[in-house]
Amino acid sequence: MMPHFDGLPLRHWHPRPREDGILVLTLTRAGQAVNSLSAEVLVELNEVLARIEAEPPRGLIILSGQSRGFIAGADIHEFSRFHQEGTVADAIARGQRILTRLARLPCPSVAAIHGFCMGGGTELALACRHRIATLDDSTRIGLPEIRLGIIPGWGGSVRLPRLVGAPAAFDMMLSGRSLKPQDAHAIGLVDALCPPEALETQAVRLLQAPPSRPLGKRLLAWFSNLWPARQLLAPVLRKQVARKARKAHYPAPFALIETWRRTGGSLDKRLAAERHTVVKLAQTPTAGNLVRAYLLQERLKSEARGESAIHHVHVIGAGVMGGDIAAWSALKGFDVTLQDRDDQAIDKALDRARTLFDKRLRNPEKHRQAVARLRADAPGEGLSRADIVIEAIVENPDIKRNLYAQAQTQMKADALLTSNTSSIPLTQLLPGLAHPGRFAGLHYFNPVALMPLVEIVTHPDLEVAVGNRLAAFCKQLDKLPIKVTAGPGFLVNRVLFPYLLEAMHAYAEGIPPLLIDKAALDFGMPMGPLELIDTVGLDVAASVAGELAPFLGLALPAAFATAPAAGGRGKKDGQGIYRWENGKPLKPGSKSALPMPDDLQDRLILPMVNEAVACLAEGVVADAELLDAGILFGTGFAPFRGGPIQYIRQTGKAQLLDRLAALQARHGERFAPRPGWHDPALAA
Numbered sequence: 001m002m003p004h005f006d007g008l009p010l011r012h013w014h015p016r017p018r019e020d021g022i023l024v025l026t027l028t029r030a031g032q033a034v035n036s037l038s039a040e041v042l043v044e045l046n047e048v049l050a051r052i053e054a055e056p057p058r059g060l061i062i063l064s065g066q067s068r069g070f071i072a073g074a075d076i077h078e079f080s081r082f083h084q085e086g087t088v089a090d091a092i093a094r095g096q097r098i099l100t101r102l103a104r105l106p107c108p109s110v111a112a113i114h115g116f117c118m119g120g121g122t123e124l125a126l127a128c129r130h131r132i133a134t135l136d137d138s139t140r141i142g143l144p145e146i147r148l149g150i151i152p153g154w155g156g157s158v159r160l161p162r163l164v165g166a167p168a169a170f171d172m173m174l175s176g177r178s179l180k181p182q183d184a185h186a187i188g189l190v191d192a193l194c195p196p197e198a199l200e201t202q203a204v205r206l207l208q209a210p211p212s213r214p215l216g217k218r219l220l221a222w223f224s225n226l227w228p229a230r231q232l233l234a235p236v237l238r239k240q241v242a243r244k245a246r247k248a249h250y251p252a253p254f255a256l257i258e259t260w261r262r263t264g265g266s267l268d269k270r271l272a273a274e275r276h277t278v279v280k281l282a283q284t285p286t287a288g289n290l291v292r293a294y295l296l297q298e299r300l301k302s303e304a305r306g307e308s309a310i311h312h313v314h315v316i317g318a319g320v321m322g323g324d325i326a327a328w329s330a331l332k333g334f335d336v337t338l339q340d341r342d343d344q345a346i347d348k349a350l351d352r353a354r355t356l357f358d359k360r361l362r363n364p365e366k367h368r369q370a371v372a373r374l375r376a377d378a379p380g381e382g383l384s385r386a387d388i389v390i391e392a393i394v395e396n397p398d399i400k401r402n403l404y405a406q407a408q409t410q411m412k413a414d415a416l417l418t419s420n421t422s423s424i425p426l427t428q429l430l431p432g433l434a435h436p437g438r439f440a441g442l443h444y445f446n447p448v449a450l451m452p453l454v455e456i457v458t459h460p461d462l463e464v465a466v467g468n469r470l471a472a473f474c475k476q477l478d479k480l481p482i483k484v485t486a487g488p489g490f491l492v493n494r495v496l497f498p499y500l501l502e503a504m505h506a507y508a509e510g511i512p513p514l515l516i517d518k519a520a521l522d523f524g525m526p527m528g529p530l531e532l533i534d535t536v537g538l539d540v541a542a543s544v545a546g547e548l549a550p551f552l553g554l555a556l557p558a559a560f561a562t563a564p565a566a567g568g569r570g571k572k573d574g575q576g577i578y579r580w581e582n583g584k585p586l587k588p589g590s591k592s593a594l595p596m597p598d599d600l601q602d603r604l605i606l607p608m609v610n611e612a613v614a615c616l617a618e619g620v621v622a623d624a625e626l627l628d629a630g631i632l633f634g635t636g637f638a639p640f641r642g643g644p645i646q647y648i649r650q651t652g653k654a655q656l657l658d659r660l661a662a663l664q665a666r667h668g669e670r671f672a673p674r675p676g677w678h679d680p681a682l683a684a
Helices: 040-055 076-085 086-102 120-127 146-147 156-164 166-177 181-186 196-208 215-225 227-242 252-262 267-284 285-302 320-331 343-360 365-373 397-407 465-477 491-510 514-522 529-535 538-553 600-618 624-635 644-652 653-667
Strands: 014-015 024-026 059-064 109-113 116-117 130-134 141-143 190-196 311-315 335-339 373-375 388-391 415-417 439-443 453-457 481-485 579-581 584-586
Touching: 014 040, 024 040, 024 076, 024 196, 040 086, 040 311, 059 196, 076 086, 076 181, 076 285, 076 397, 086 227, 086 267, 086 600, 109 196, 109 373, 116 120, 116 388, 130 181, 130 196, 130 600, 146 166, 146 252, 146 285, 156 166, 156 215, 156 453, 156 538, 166 227, 181 190, 181 227, 181 600, 227 252, 252 653, 267 285, 285 343, 285 624, 285 644, 311 320, 320 335, 335 343, 335 365, 343 365, 343 373, 397 415, 397 481, 415 600, 453 465, 465 481, 465 514, 481 600, 491 514, 491 529, 491 538, 491 600, 491 624, 514 600, 529 538, 600 624, 600 644, 600 653, 624 644, 644 653
Parallel strands: 024 059, 059 109, 109 130, 116 141, 130 190, 311 335, 311 388, 335 373, 388 415, 415 439, 453 481
Antiparallel strands: 014 024, 439 453, 579 584
16 A cells, blocks of 8 residues: 555655555755754655554655755744744644654654754654664754753653663753764664665665664663652752752753653653653744854854855964864865964874874874874975965064064965954054955964864955855865944954953952852852953963953953963963863862852943943944854853843843943943944834
């Protein structure tokens, strides 16, 4: 028997009967380069499933017709609209109903996964009887909903623990991380692995001869979800989560654990509990802001259009930033030459690069290729072959200009020249350039391998095509490009440094470092400001502060007014504001026993917000949303608060101005409101 689809107008799902009685159902979402489960896609799937129920084939294989992955998940743009309209409950119920129908088909089914399979895509795969995945670097399987402030809502939080056991399921769901195919197979999430070219053939074989799950895995899955096990495991999971996130800031992981702990019984009962939790979480500001952050990230990605025409990267300066930029470029497939007058600096950079490759590239051949792509080049011979030159030397305008004068005589006619300067206005670097239209700032953040943002620092003479090539280059590096104007500090450092300066003022007043950092952590910052200064280096922080403080009209704290003593620059020396051991700051003493000044958190956070308002007023970026994106991905500003402009909107402009006025009266004119608070973009 084979279902018929006559008269059913299908735009997204494409059924193909095989001679062996198996139906192949391919998803190619119309008009999109990536598959996602929009309401229209799900409704169409429901109609297809109704035909399959009526005339079941011998088996069903679900494939992707897209070259870029299986299914990315739910349509987040659509979910954001449902959130605004108050129809999240309807969307969750619809998804649960349709995927439950898939799970209850009278024929066996297999999800054939190649490429990324995320969120709703993984939930669809879990609703199938079997899963097979390709052994390919692009294949990843995950449930990242926790990063959006919600939990899996189409049955994922119900089906996954009962398939692979609670410990493995919660490790996956609470972290939001995606699994490589080998890891997914090891925990029993997928039943088989195969090369990409054999996916359909092996999926057929899986339907015809499904493997039996090992008894040990079946027992673990059964036992770990019993009521006594849930009561024992839940407190352990809560404690693990509490080490990394606060319930007041990120309620979703705690809600996921609690929903699982208290809910047993039938599948329908468990799905109802999951649905109730998702709807409740979707109404929180945290979920709204995390979804907004995701959409802002997508907007930054969309800024990169066209081709970069960049293949060879030449980096001048093998310090921490230059060396790590070179290593990351080689990791991402570029040919890289690294130049420095100091051979020892190059050797250290190459050692750090090999450490990066060891962590990121488990395939020996890919590791070998990455090592081969990164070459030491003390004489600078790569200059003449490079498509882009990235300067990452000392923050001194005169030294940089002298370097450019020499470099541009050796560069190719169409090569781009960029600077990784973190604070110097480009107006100080442009004089003497033969081709200013092909020069820009390309400001990476430390650590390069972890920080996703790159500022493309523009100026009036920059050619539009060059700016677009740089954005495309950032995309090839898996970085988020943001175009900013060329004033001191650009966007990220300009907003960040009033926060760091105020932390140093508080430190100079004798407020304990632990307390200063705790005030920032309580707000939701990922790291305290003093620990951040130690991590960056007191010398680097003092150099940037020296550039920015006069422009911002801020006094330098004593610790920034003079160069730090040798051996006391922070993490890299093992001693700074904190003492460091094994890469960790030593923080003795109890935080809770220290009395917190009632205005300390405002002293730290409001200078950032105040400067963000000034940046928006001056047009440092195109609009308020891009400003929030830059600060979220460049500083780690508390993601659940949505960025400084969103924080103003949700807290209230009048309230924040009152708090600034109180700080101004108590601590001085540095807290005076900056120009721009009248902007309508600050209104909720």
